[in-house]
Amino acid sequence: MTTLSDLGEAARRGGEFRAGGTDLMAREAAGPHVNLPDLLDPLNPHGLPDLSGVTWRADGSVRIGALTTVAEVARDPRLAAAHPCLTLTAAGLATPQIRAVATVGGNLLQRNRCAYFRNPAFSCHQDGGDSCPARAGHTLRAAIVDTGPCVAPHPSSLAMALLGCEARAEVHGREPFPVGDLYGDGSDPSRDHLLGPGEILLGVALPPPVPGERAAYHRAIGRSEAEWPLVEAAARLVLDGGRITFARVVAGGVARVPLRLTEVEEALLAGEPPDRAAGLAAARCTPTAQNRYKVALLTGTVLEVLERAGGAGREG
């Protein structure tokens, strides 16, 4: 009965899509600035089966529907074998209750977690205002790669992992495009993704696995669990003897968008040791006095995932 076009039309009239609801319900509870129609019920997808589940294709690539839950991704053994970067990240975010209902699409398109944006007492670029109260206030958790007026780090761990997996996004009515293009360069302070009104993310597609890939994910937080990352990073490596022949290194929590650290990748491929390679990530950072620790945390977290993916370092 409901078609994607109907949904898109409804969304163009105003409102946001709800998938698992873990972001929208919390924002609605926090204050009066969200008022949303019930556009899309994830658990009864009204004849939209393509939005859920993991589908393997003949060429070894895989498609994950936007309404697939994070828990399904995290515990899928075939995905874990083919794309450990993604499944490790999925298993490492949020908490079991959240992963059980939060979806891949919702995770990619959620709003940021800046305390100013989330607090109804403030207006900012993200909710129609024309300033960033965080810049004059607390920036302890703010972005250290400053690309525009807003300093809220991008909240999606899966976006970072999928960027590292060179996944493509499928949006209704458009050709698939690299998942990074959902976010652009971070210069638009008014939103956390670049989909237009009524555009519907249908799923993501990952290319065939890279033979011999080893991956690691780490979330740098103060406590042991259940915290939005200060910094997070993931790495995919292929080693041939002692030499790295393939490297994808990504980071989150440090910029308006998830980052692919090509400078680190190139250094690894050129034979630089992991600590030297990880250290290169610092060059793009322009921290504030409050958050300059994040630069050391970024290089430390990148080193952490390089060592773990490379087979060194501590278990767990």
Place this chain on the structure above:
Amino acid sequence: MKIVVNGVPTEVDAGPDDAAVDVLREGLGLTGAKAACRTGVCGACTVLVDGTPQAGCLLPAAAVREREVTTAEGLDHPVQRAFAVHDGLQCGYCTPGFVVEAAAFVDAWRAEHGDVAPPRERIAAALAGHLCRCGAYQGIYAAVAAACRGEHDGDAAVPARVEAMDKVTGRARYTTDVRLPGQLEGVIIRSTVAHARVTSVTGGTRHVVDLLPPDRTVRYVGQPVAAVAAPTRREALAAAGTVEIGYDPLPAALDDTPGAPPVYDADSRKRAPSSSEGLNLPGGWDGNVRGPFTRAGWRGRTAARRIEAARRAADPRLVTGTFTTAVQVHTPLEPHACVAHWDGGDLHLHLSTQTVGLAAAQAAERWNLPPERVHVVADHVGGGFGAKAGITVETVAAVELARAWAAPVRVVLSRAEELTDAGNRPGTRTTLELLTDDKGDLAALSVDVRGRGGVSIGSAVAVFARLMYGTAPRRLRDYDVVTNEPPGTPFRGPGAPPLLWALEQAVDEAAHRRGEDPVALRRRWDGNRKRHALYDWAAALPVWADRPPTGSQSGRFRRGVGVAAANWAYMLDPATEVELEVEDGVVVARTTTQDIGTGIRSVIAGVLREELDLPAERIRVEIGRTGAVYGPPSIGSRTTTSVAPAVRDAARRLRERGLAEGARVVGRRHRDRYGYVTPFAMSGMALGRGFSGAVHVTEVEVDTRLGVVRPLRVWAGIAVGHVYAERLARSQCEGGIVQGIGYALYEERHVDPVTGTVLTANLDDYRIPGIGDTPEMTVHFHRDGWEHVTGRGVGVGEVSTIGVAASIGNAVHNATGWRPHDLPIRPDRLLEGITR
């Protein structure tokens, strides 16, 4: 829509966007699941949806349509009995969520691995989406492990506390769960500016209740201005949105710089609220600075002279440092809540309170009622930690709205309100100087503390330095610096944690400079005999003997062991009484006290069992309501030491009289030998003779790459004399350690420096310890030294937490050679500190 709830197909009247937890609680009266944080962080709302645990606060009703929902009420699972037996709970507010999640985990684990205990990390990962503010995590680990081993498959369970089965099944009713016929929901409208005179309050519904102070001035963002009510919370919020407040802005003091605009004038500062447990220390005002209070010092000028001479001589025996602590918020999982209704001239309050009797007395005074016409009920209280004493604003709002609407009104603070304006431990800045002499004795001490409690005064931190380490000269000065920020309230051992954070690290530094064992130095300096026994115990711990030389490690992960001592007053309520009455063959105990999670119900039942040799089913404890004989408030570590001896006295009287049907006796707490320090009790509090003591030994691992401090193991030596209920006392000490870890490593209220708005307004941003942050804990009770006290035992609530953060600071120093000065020890501070 249709839902199958606890096996019963049910038609509910719900919109698709309503949160499932509200549908269950408000629509179906299933109040086991609690809406405690509404951001999916605390897990108190967790329910099973088709067998999978989900956060009910983030779950749209549409997502449970046609599905099977199971709440704690509908669960009959071994893990519930395991929680009861292993005391995996204290106040119990988070418990229904924990047991629902744990049940799913235990079933999945046993199906996959058989009946074996999982590793700790697996339990922690499974329960990562739950928070327990009481810190009952050690019991939760034990309960889940035992359930996985199949130890609780049978029905037999001897609960560690008498109400445990009510709490693990979601049957225990808290104030937030009360719903009376015709009840309205009230909400408080709060100031959006940091300092202003309110010129007008217009709009809104029929009855807008005024909550402004007499000078019509708001002094912080979040200060109550007015309150409105409506049939549902959603409608009440909408009504609140139509109220317009006119402000005549005043300059605001959002920092403590000398030139900041005045928060108070000479008149209004007399009404400044207090963060102190007793009376405010006297002190004059200079702008926004009040004090100093110096009279706790001892030969202060001598101390200052000696320190000044040592400074001029650059004496290495002079240890100096500036230590800061962040504002810590109580944030009990049950927020402040009140249901008020008027019945003729009688006022009925369901209240989440630590002080049933005091709240009733204050209500009688405030609303000019005869005391017997105020009725307070607090059957179960979801934590307090000091924040729920007396009449607070939710009660004022509920009572006034109930009168205006002539209907019952419930006011429950949101988590944002709870984290903004429901109490905190003020931040502090302490300058400390400590001088040792040639013999290595304490020669002089100077402690200056500026307490920053927002608009509140009453900082009392330096004063506690009078009570430790002998009689060497000491200059002790306490200041308040007021700002236009929310006020503090007493928080579990109020001023002691900030003092010990500074003092116990300075003492450690003195030992370090002398090359002396820090436990041995404390034993020399400390005259308290009970603590001597604890020092001997600590020195004999293998972890202490095997601690690494300070700063000796260079690897990424560094292990350290730290010690801290703590000293706390023995307080009691000498007027405490307990009445016993035999009803239908059951001995019923009543007194006007309350159980906020400390387990006083079980202490009373335990004493009765001992004295009367009765089975559990012939004992009933009815507390948490007015109408009984006088009982103590649950503040200042005084409940058990006040109540238990009175119960014993009553039991003996009853035994003498015989347990005949209808027999009634009243027991009293007999006066201690040698009496008390204070000649009479104030607000129900007397200061008894002697000090309780604690020594914490903490082992941490520091990750120098990622800036993380992980407490691995903590040993707590506690000297409180007789322990009335061993497991419950241990639980409270373990919770004290967990809260101390929060204070040391995670907890920090942030206020926007431009507007004064509290930024840490949810439990994502205000971070309290989770189960994975919990170290292995060993509690050792030293039971001697309280023979002069009736009952031979004193309170454990505060002494068990106040020194924990300092022991972590000393452990970090031992591990890294870097001494943290600022709390919390965040990753940024650690990374910057160790690379400096």
